[in-house]
Amino acid sequence: MSHYTIVLLGAGRVAQHLGPALAQAGHAVLHVWSRTQASAGAVAATIPGATAGTDLRALPPADLYLLAVPDGAVPQVLAAAGFAPGAVVAHTAGALPLSVFAARAQVRGGVLYPLQTFSPGRAIEWRTVPLCLEATTAPDLELLRTVAASLSADVRLVNSAQRLQLHVAAVWACNFPNHLLGISRALLAEAGLPWPLLHPLIRETLDKALAEPPFAVQTGPAVRHDAATLARHEAALAGKPAWQALYKDLTVSIQQASGAATPNNEGVV
Structure with missing residues (x-):
């Protein structure tokens, strides 16, 4: 399997997990960028040989630049970053379209979205994490597929x-x-x-x-149309109006999803 040089932009939860995983898979994660030196350095310290910095215009040349930054920051990072000519640049966001790269036409844009929740101190079994890919050209997609396959056994085009x-x-x-x-x-x-x-x-x-x-396996007082129990629950939540409103909304949603359910007051959860 091919190994690539990678620059990681971002130092949040995704970057904290993704950077070391890429290094363990054999890729050379050269550099970590973040808005602060402390956050960039903290992630770089977990990756053998990686440097850290805050200057978007002074990124080292690499095969792949991975943007693990908040969705709203991606356009600003794309506009300011000094990517090496010919490199692939991919974001890791779930809700951000590939068209975000249109404003910088010379960038070979792509997506490598890990479908997982990331939290500090919790290990991730990367081989089971679905990695969702998208790219404009077949060569760019192949590069992303190779990187993704080095991490996970579940790689998909989405x-x-x-x-x-x-x-x-x-x-x-x-x-x-x-x-x-x-x-x-x-x-x-x-x-x-x-x-x-x-x-x-x-x-x-x-x-x-x-x-x-x-x-199909929904249980509880809402799907049973157990009005008496629902009323008691709502009364118990009277001191928490936001939770009470949420309880009512979810009850309606459950009943709508269940269709013409037969009212049933059996005392089961």
């Missing part, structure tokens, strides 16, 4: 429209459930109950949703 839909779906699958679990934990704490009490239920819910179509 166009901008598909990737946007995928990113929205990922927010529903990851960010929103995490927020709801945070609410659950807070409610338990208020009642003086331990968070692990819900762990078996959470695991079974996730296992079941992965094994079957989630709408």
Whole structure:
């Protein structure tokens, strides 16, 4: 497998995981850029031989420049960066289209989007992470495919429209459930109950949703149209109007997704 020289732009969560993974896969990650020397240096310190800097105009020559910066910063970085002529420049964003490179026509633009959530201190099993690719030309796509395949066994071609839909779906699958679990934990704490009490239920819910179509295995008072229980729950949330409103909205969504469900007041979750 070919190995490439790579410059990493960004020092956030994606860069913190992606830089060392690329180095471990055999690529030469030459340099890490960030807006501050401290953040660039912190990531570079995890990558053997990498330098760090804050000057976008003084980037070293490389085969590939990876932009692991916030979506809103990509146009500004593209406008200011001194990329080597002929190099491929790829962003790692889920919701940003390939057309973001149109403003800088001389850039060979592409996308290498890792479909995963990244947090400090948590190891990532890169071989299982779907890597979604897009590029304008076949040679650029082949370079990105080679880099991606050195990290993951799941490499896919996903166009901008598909990737946007995928990113929205990922927010529903990851960010929103995490927020709801945070609410659950807070409610338990208020009642003086331990968070692990819900762990078996959470695991079974996730296992079941992965094994079957989630709408088909929906349970709970909303899908049963258990009006009495729903009313009691809403009353219990009266002191938290934002959570109460969210509870009501999710109840309506569940009932709409379930279609003409038969009301059922069985005492099951």
